[in-house]
Amino acid sequence: MLTAKLAFRNLMGAGIRTWLNVFVLSLAFLVIIWFQGLIQGMNEYAMQATIDYEAGGGQFWHRDFDPYDPLTFEDSHAALSPALTEATARGEATSILVTSGAVFPEGRVQPAVLRGIDPGQQILKLPTEYLRSEDEESIPAMIGTQMARRTKLRVGDEVTIRWRDVHGTFDADDIRIVQIMSVPAPGADAGQIWLPLERLRLMLQAPGQASYVVLGGDVQAPPDGDDTWVLRDTDYLLKEITELVRMKSSSSNILYGLLLFMALLAIFDTQVLAIWRRRKEIGTFMALGMERARVVALFTFEGAMHGLLALVAGAVYGIPILAWTYAKGLPMPALQGDFGIAMPQALYPVYGLRLVAGTTLLVLIAVTIVSFLPASKIARLKPTDALRGKTR
Amino acid sequence: MNNGAVITTEDLVKHYPVGRGAFTALDDVTLTVERGEFLGLVGPSGSGKTTLLNIIGALDSPSGGSAVVLGRDIATLSHGQAARLRNEHLGFIFQTYNLLPVYTVYENVEFPLLLVGMETGERKRAVLEALEWVGLTDKIDSRPAQLSGGESQRVAVARAMVKKPEIVLADEPTANLDADNSHNILRMMVRLNEQLKTTFVFATHDQKVIRYLRRKITLNDGRVIEDVTVRPQYDDGEVSDADR
Numbered sequence: 001m002l003t004a005k006l007a008f009r010n011l012m013g014a015g016i017r018t019w020l021n022v023f024v025l026s027l028a029f030l031v032i033i034w035f036q037g038l039i040q041g042m043n044e045y046a047m048q049a050t051i052d053y054e055a056g057g058g059q060f061w062h063r064d065f066d067p068y069d070p071l072t073f074e075d076s077h078a079a080l081s082p083a084l085t086e087a088t089a090r091g092e093a094t095s096i097l098v099t100s101g102a103v104f105p106e107g108r109v110q111p112a113v114l115r116g117i118d119p120g121q122q123i124l125k126l127p128t129e130y131l132r133s134e135d136e137e138s139i140p141a142m143i144g145t146q147m148a149r150r151t152k153l154r155v156g157d158e159v160t161i162r163w164r165d166v167h168g169t170f171d172a173d174d175i176r177i178v179q180i181m182s183v184p185a186p187g188a189d190a191g192q193i194w195l196p197l198e199r200l201r202l203m204l205q206a207p208g209q210a211s212y213v214v215l216g217g218d219v220q221a222p223p224d225g226d227d228t229w230v231l232r233d234t235d236y237l238l239k240e241i242t243e244l245v246r247m248k249s250s251s252s253n254i255l256y257g258l259l260l261f262m263a264l265l266a267i268f269d270t271q272v273l274a275i276w277r278r279r280k281e282i283g284t285f286m287a288l289g290m291e292r293a294r295v296v297a298l299f300t301f302e303g304a305m306h307g308l309l310a311l312v313a314g315a316v317y318g319i320p321i322l323a324w325t326y327a328k329g330l331p332m333p334a335l336q337g338d339f340g341i342a343m344p345q346a347l348y349p350v351y352g353l354r355l356v357a358g359t360t361l362l363v364l365i366a367v368t369i370v371s372f373l374p375a376s377k378i379a380r381l382k383p384t385d386a387l388r389g390k391t392r
Numbered sequence: 393m394n395n396g397a398v399i400t401t402e403d404l405v406k407h408y409p410v411g412r413g414a415f416t417a418l419d420d421v422t423l424t425v426e427r428g429e430f431l432g433l434v435g436p437s438g439s440g441k442t443t444l445l446n447i448i449g450a451l452d453s454p455s456g457g458s459a460v461v462l463g464r465d466i467a468t469l470s471h472g473q474a475a476r477l478r479n480e481h482l483g484f485i486f487q488t489y490n491l492l493p494v495y496t497v498y499e500n501v502e503f504p505l506l507l508v509g510m511e512t513g514e515r516k517r518a519v520l521e522a523l524e525w526v527g528l529t530d531k532i533d534s535r536p537a538q539l540s541g542g543e544s545q546r547v548a549v550a551r552a553m554v555k556k557p558e559i560v561l562a563d564e565p566t567a568n569l570d571a572d573n574s575h576n577i578l579r580m581m582v583r584l585n586e587q588l589k590t591t592f593v594f595a596t597h598d599q600k601v602i603r604y605l606r607r608k609i610t611l612n613d614g615r616v617i618e619d620v621t622v623r624p625q626y627d628d629g630e631v632s633d634a635d636r
Contacts, residue, residue, distance in 0.1 A: 002506055013494020284490040287451060288551075289479020289507050291472050383451040387486070 003294055007301035011309070018306070021270050025310035028263030029363050030318040032256055033356060034325065037349030039252040043245040044350055045184070047238060052125040053185035055237040056214035060084060060093075060229040065211050070100035070113065074164060077204075077211045081226045084213050094121035095210035097200050101163035103175075103193060105151040112147075112193050114163055116200025123216045126188065130179035131196045139199050141175035144189025148180045155180055161193065165205045173203070260363070264370045271303055271374040282378055283386030292379040299378060303371020307364045325349055398462055398559055398591050399425035399448055405456035406443050406614075417443040419614040420457070425593065427558070430585045430624075431607035432594040440614040441595035442563055448593065449482055449561045450474035462558060479507050483552030483590075485562035489544040491536040491551075497523070498532040501550045508555055522554035526580060542573030549577060553584055559591045566598050574600045575626070582624075 011018045051057075064076035077097055080088065087093040097116040102109050117124075119131035126142075133140035138158055143151070153159060155177050162172040175193070183189045201207050213229070285295055329346030406418040418440045425431060433441040446452040447459050450466050451474075459466040462481050469477065478484075483504075491500050501522050505515045523529045526546035536544055545565060552560050562581075566574035582604060585592050594601055602608065603625040610618035 002509075006506070009499065010494055015494075280488075280490060281492060284486075284492065286475065287449070287478060287484045287486075287490075288504050289475050289477075289482075291475040293472075384446050387451070387490070 003297045003301050004305075007298055007305055010298070010302055011305050017270070018309070021266055021306050022309045022313050024266045025263045025306055025363070025367070026314035026318065028259050029310055029314045029359065030321070032259050032363075033318075033351060033359050034322060034349060035259070036252065036256060036355050036359070037322070037326075037351045038330065038347060039249060040352060040355060041348045041350040043249065045347070046241055046245065049184040050187070050238060050241050051217065051234065053183055053188045054124070055234055056094075056123050057217040058215045058234055059232045059237060060213040060215070061232050062211050063228055063230050065098070067098075070111075073099045073113075073211065074166070074168070077206055077209045078228050079208045080210060080213065081229055084229060087215070088213065091122060091216075093213050093215045094118050094123040095197060095213050097197060097204065097206065097209060098211040099163055099200070099204055101161055101193075103151060104160045104162070105153055105157075110151060111191065112161065113191055114161065114193050114195055114200060116195050116197040118197045123214050124188075126183070126194065127179060127181050128194070130181075131194065133176075133178060133196075138174045138176040139195055139203075140178040142179045142181055142194040143177060144181055144183040144192065146186065146189045147192060148177075150191075153177050153180075163203060165203065167205070171203065260366060263363070264366050267303055267306055267367050268370040268374070270306070271299065271371050279381065279386050280389050282381060283383055283388070286381075286383035286386060296372070296375045296379045299375035300368060300372045303375070304364065304368040306371075307367035310363070310367075311360060322349070322351060326351065396427050397424045398427050399423075399593070400460045401444075401448075401457065403457035404444070404447065404454050404459055406440070406447065406452070407455040417614050418447070418454075421611075421614070421616055422457075423609060423616060423619060425591060427591055428585065428589040429607055430582065430592045430605060431609060432596055432602060432605040433609050433611055434597055434602055434605075435611035436597060438613075439611040441597075441611055443614075444611070445561050445563055445593065445595040448559075449484060450477050479504070480555075481558045483555070483557040483560040485545070485548050485552045485560060485565045487564035487567045489536070489541075489548045489568075491544055491547055493536050495535070496532065497528060497534050497536075497539070497547050500536070500547055501554050504551060504555050510555075518554055522550040525553065525584060526550045540573075541568050542570070542576065545569055545573070545577050546580070549580060549584075553588070553590070556588055557590065559593065561593050561595075563595045564598065565594065566596070566601055571600065574598070578604045578626070582626075 062076045062078055064072055066072045066076070077099075080095060084093060084095075088095055095118065099114050101112050101114045103112045104110075117126065117128050117131070119128045121128055128142070130142055131140050139161075141161075143153060148154065151159070157177045158174050159177070160172055161175050162170060164170055175195070181189075195203075197210075201209060282295060285298075286292070290298075326349055329348040331346045400423075402422050404418050404421040405416070407414040407416050409415075421440070421444060433444055435441055443452065447454055447466055448461055450461065450464075450469060453469075454467050461477065464473070464477055466474070484490075492503065495503065498519060501519045502515060505518055510518065520529065520532075523532060526549055528543060528546055528550065531539065531543065531547075536547070539547065545568075548565075552562075560581075566577060569577065578601060581592055584590060594605065596602065605622055606624055608618070608620055608622050609616055
């Protein structure tokens, strides 16, 4: 208690020096939480957006379907199993037919993946209702903003697409862009052209067929597949993004460590400087009868109190800032689509209990340790050397 | 008058390593100090005054011989025991005052009592009493940087005396003070010595201090060359021109 009281008295007496350290530490503490919250928010958003716009609550794939190999698309579709047909009819699933093709904007060929989807589906958050068109002359089509940028297509534009039907025969027709959608999931945007399912089935001469079936998020027990249809659960479907998130988290952890290191360096520097500057004071403490262990405790406490004060200061000015960023988000249109994972127009940080409590604890422990190190050096100082201002 | 020995040294030796050899700071120092004495270790710089004072104050340990302070053999004390001896029984006054810069006058004087663990009310009374001895009750909220040299040394005296130690060790206490302040401080110490029967041991070569001593132990090259009882040569009046 006495040690804490003296440490507090020393800190308060040191005035501006204490408050500068506290400010630097609290700033680092806040930036760590804010940045980690941002990364956390980005990861959670990416996961949720992938579920909402691509993965749904799991999928049944045609056994030969490989989304990374467009050459397999022609042969990897089939009629649904009875269970999947029933699930689709109940609105618990939606079929998607996929084939590879090409689009000819401004007369130049660009590869594209043609995806047929039911315009009335409610499983994915894609605005498929735009694909309901009375116009029989051209095929209604929907693309994402990235695809629109790449092909320079706008709503109302007509453009030719080419594909091969189930017999391997090339065919071509004009599509009309009815909607350019802002899709946060790159997999539903880049290189993708969305068409009405029945029209694509007609184009491929594959009536009633699908490449994969997306299940709704609230489907508790997936229907039985058969030999043709293989269940891919969300863990499988999100494996890639989970890996990407882990990689991004690793790099953010480096920044986390760097920020913490800088803050601790400030404390360590202060404490080491204290040995040099306050050695006479330390000698006086010893001459007045303070035991070595208490000197170590005093300096360690002083350092740890920097951490505590930084937490208090950080809470005072940081909570409003963190709350504001939590509510308003961080606008980041320039980054959209360039991250390789789903990115919103405004990034909303997520400050979890684990992040806040973990960072708080880590800062306090680390500050105490870096304060103890120079303090333990003090303990080895002879009182006469300290009084003379020597450091060894 | 024999009030009982509070300090006894016998064949006390202190060596400091210098390069491959050793420098002898104290060489066979034998002396006895009785309770209530007002004595000085005098001699030129490097004669061993401060070294002897440090050993008596349990800030340093002897290389040979013995130093017994208040019944405790300094050579055998652990760090903790030495700290307790200083804390409970000794007071220190330094040439450069060594006040704690971030503490107020009150807090500086209070500090040794905090270490002793004195109860709050008693502590406050003791601090105010000590500040009254040195005439600084109007400066309790000042910080050391706001004090003059004389005031700072008076705070240091109050800090040394506040726990009413049995021995006060003062290392060149007037070296940084002018004549007026030196005499004020010394007169105050004489008064406290007489009132509280505290033993004062000075390490000094300042003639102003020497005139107040009742016993003078002269050291040269680490040896005691003279140990005499003297009659103090000060008066309670104005400072003489010679001291100015």
